[in-house]
Amino acid sequence: MIIIVDSLNVHEYPDLLIEMHRLRARVFSGRLGWDVEVVNGMERDTFDDLDPAHVISVNDDGRVVGCMRLLQTTGPHMLSDVFSCLLDGEPPLRSARIWEATRFCVDMGLPGRGTARNSISYITSEVMIGAFEYGMAAGISDAVAVIDPVMNRVMKRSGNAPYGYLGSPSPMGKVTALAALMDCSEERVAQIRNFSGINHDVFKASTPEEIRK
Template identity: 45%
Template sequence: MIFTIESADQDKYPELFDEMFRMRAEVFSGRLGWDVKVENGREIDRFDAEDPLYLLSLDERSGQLRGAVRLLPTTGPNMLRDVFSVLMPGGTVESPLIWESSRFAVNPQIFEARDRAEVNHMVNGITVELLCGMVEAAQRAGIEHIVSVFDARMARIFRSIDCRFELLGTPVRDREGHDLCWTIRYEC
């Protein structure tokens, strides 16, 4: 189940946001080894203060957080322009009809005591659910495209679930040695 929360409503769901920020720390700092700021076990960056729209995948029975993604309009501060400008051939993307997705993550804690085949199926299911949620949220808001920076691992996942995307630039290796793609532009 996708739960959509505007940042202005974040105070209504403190436990859910705490769980999401902890998950992001575990995924981006712990698992992927990215150079992100983690304080008190939570990964929160400056773009979380820019009134994003959050999509959270929740287990329908338990309410457990399965994954999350953040959406920001490209007309204000965003990671593509302000952090990954090297990946933007020919300048910035800025339009009220184009939003950025970032901090796309699947909760690794849901995989405990499961075999690899089951985990791969779950990752694909949660990924598809979040992608469909992004497209649905975009359509409701009149957004025409969603753009994202993903590493090569996510591009492989998208291909495995037959998610079509347009590569907008040449992949570049970041300081930590990850292959980044100025990647995905979804038609919404």
């Protein structure tokens, strides 16, 4: 199930956010070896202080198994402030209707990569569906994300192919980074649902009490 935690309800989900930041630490620092700040087992950065919306996937046991961060492009965001080299000198996108998707990760301890409910592929699709459906409801027209070629291939295979790219691919550490564009549309969501076989409402819980049931 997907829980959206934003500035309106963040006070209701302190434990969920702690679990999310711990998952990010395990993935980005522990598994991928990124140069990120980890304090008390949690990965956070300055963009977490700008009231983003967090798309959080929780399994039937209440465990955080996936997440993504959404942030408006009208203010500071990673493409403009960290990855501006990808833009070939062009100004970054600035629009209340274009949001940036970052810090996407899935618990790699999940069993298998198929489309079963507890698989990595399922959680990936569930987070994407939750993000795009939330985006459409919030009036977002498009999303931009900095991805690598592996993620680009995953997105193309799963019905979530970018419709375009900004600037040029650029080496970032051990990988090449791309700034990808995706529309928030019913068609895109339908393609992801068709690939994953997820036909139900992914937003099942709205309160901390429901999560713990």
